[in-house]
Amino acid sequence: MRILTYVSHRLLILFLAVFGVSIITFVVTRVLPGNPAYLIVGVQADQSTVDAVIDKLGLDKPIIEQYHLYMKQLFLGDFGTSWRTGNPVSFDLSSRWPATIELSSIAMIIAIIWAIPLGLISSIRKKSISDYIAKFLSGLGVAIPEFWLATLLILIFFAGFQLAPAPIGRILLSSPPESITGMYILDSIITANWESLRASVSQIILPASTLAFTIGAPLLRVTRTFMKDVLDSQYIRSARAMGIPKMSIIFRHAFPNVLLPVSTMIAVLYGYLLGGTVLVEYVFSWPGMGKYAIDSINSSDYAPVMAVVVLSAVSYLLVYLLTDILHFFVDPRSR
Numbered sequence: 001m002r003i004l005t006y007v008s009h010r011l012l013i014l015f016l017a018v019f020g021v022s023i024i025t026f027v028v029t030r031v032l033p034g035n036p037a038y039l040i041v042g043v044q045a046d047q048s049t050v051d052a053v054i055d056k057l058g059l060d061k062p063i064i065e066q067y068h069l070y071m072k073q074l075f076l077g078d079f080g081t082s083w084r085t086g087n088p089v090s091f092d093l094s095s096r097w098p099a100t101i102e103l104s105s106i107a108m109i110i111a112i113i114w115a116i117p118l119g120l121i122s123s124i125r126k127k128s129i130s131d132y133i134a135k136f137l138s139g140l141g142v143a144i145p146e147f148w149l150a151t152l153l154i155l156i157f158f159a160g161f162q163l164a165p166a167p168i169g170r171i172l173l174s175s176p177p178e179s180i181t182g183m184y185i186l187d188s189i190i191t192a193n194w195e196s197l198r199a200s201v202s203q204i205i206l207p208a209s210t211l212a213f214t215i216g217a218p219l220l221r222v223t224r225t226f227m228k229d230v231l232d233s234q235y236i237r238s239a240r241a242m243g244i245p246k247m248s249i250i251f252r253h254a255f256p257n258v259l260l261p262v263s264t265m266i267a268v269l270y271g272y273l274l275g276g277t278v279l280v281e282y283v284f285s286w287p288g289m290g291k292y293a294i295d296s297i298n299s300s301d302y303a304p305v306m307a308v309v310v311l312s313a314v315s316y317l318l319v320y321l322l323t324d325i326l327h328f329f330v331d332p333r334s335r
Contacts, residue, residue: 006328007321014317021313022074022306026067029302070306080303084296089307092292097311098182099170100288103211103281104273106185106204108266110212111219116262119223123231124250134224141217150210150283157206164206165199167284174199207284211277215269222265223258230254260327267323274319275312 054060058069073080079089122134157164165172170184177187177196185204188197230236231254239249278290285291289308296304 003325003328007325010321010324014314014321017317018310018313022071022310023067025306025309026070027063029305030063030066074310079307082296082301082304084299084301084304089303092304093289093307093311095182096287096289096292099286100274100277100281100290102183102185103204103207103277103286103288104270105183106208107211107215107273107277108270110208111216111269112266114212115216115220116223119220120227120250120255122220122224123227126228134220138217138221138224141213141215141220144214146210146214147279147283149213150207150280153206153210154283165202167206169203169285169287171196171199171203207277207280207286210280211273215273219262219265219269223262226258226261227254230257263326264323267319271316271319274315275309 058066061069070080077090079093081087082089082092085092118130118134118137122128122131125131154164154167158167170176174195177184177193177200178191180187180190184200185197188194188200231250236249236254239253244253275289277286277288278294280286281288281290282294289312293305293308295301296308
């Protein structure tokens with residue numbers, strides 16, 4: 001019964017948060033400069049044609065009425081139509097959403113692989129070379145802008161040494177695999193299309209590495225800080241005095257107490273990636289939701305911008321909800 005109350009409370013917060021995000025985004029998109037009617041009919045159209053389009057789209061109605069109509073469509077699963085592409089927004093997102101999930105997931109996996117072990121080694125071997133390296137990388141990763149790092153990697157590995165393919169899209173020199181999930185790497189593995197797998201991995205490695213470094217820095221810092229605090233605690237000192245082996249102290253007694261804050265940080269970072277890969281996607285011409293949002297903003301295309309923001313907010317909050325539910329079962333203090 002407690003878990004139902006806990007989940008329902010979190011779902012209510014999620015609903016209110018998404019509702020607030022939708023209001024703010026709707027108002028902001030409506031006050032952007034430019035008349036979207038000209039995007040549809042062209043700047044050379046006469047005023048009567050422009051007025052007809054404005055009337056058809058309901059842009060002449062009060063903003064409250066426009067929002068009511070939009071939310072009514074949204075609850076029916078209709079994100080509207082993109083004026084820029086001429087396609088339903090749901091159709092555009094069907095290919096761009098898996099691209100963003102794939103990039104975010106690969107980046108998160110790379111970040112976990114390098115940040116958590118380095119954070120553990122740094123906390124165990126204080127004032128060692130590995131500790132100084134961890135401090136340097138955590139500070140550098142937080143300070144360096146994503147777009148600058150992305151540009152630097154392109155200059156080094158593509159323009160300089162030509163070790164990476166051109167940063168254009170999700171796959172080059174091969175045809176995409178048969179679409180099952182929309183994620184090229186996973187679909188290539190499922191269909192045993194090894195040529196597409198090689199091409200997909202080579203194309204994603206630079207943007208994923210860019211994101212993995214910038215999000216791995218705070219993950220490294222959190223892992224190092226909490227592990228260091230746990231190793232300095234009284235019960236760990238007592239375990240050492242009792243002669244318990246060092247590896248047993250680290251992995252049986254210390255590390256489990258670090259998992260909760262580390263898993264929370266992973267959830268926060270992954271939620272950020274699902275909606276925060278805009279600059280990296282744009283630099284690498286990655287056809288995900290971030291690039292789709294920027295192109296739509298530049299064209300004053302309201303519907304895609306609203307859809308991307310709402311979907312990103314829902315994704316972030318769902319990831320956080322799942323983490324809260326996991327903590328409910330793992331940590332008795334949260335019950």
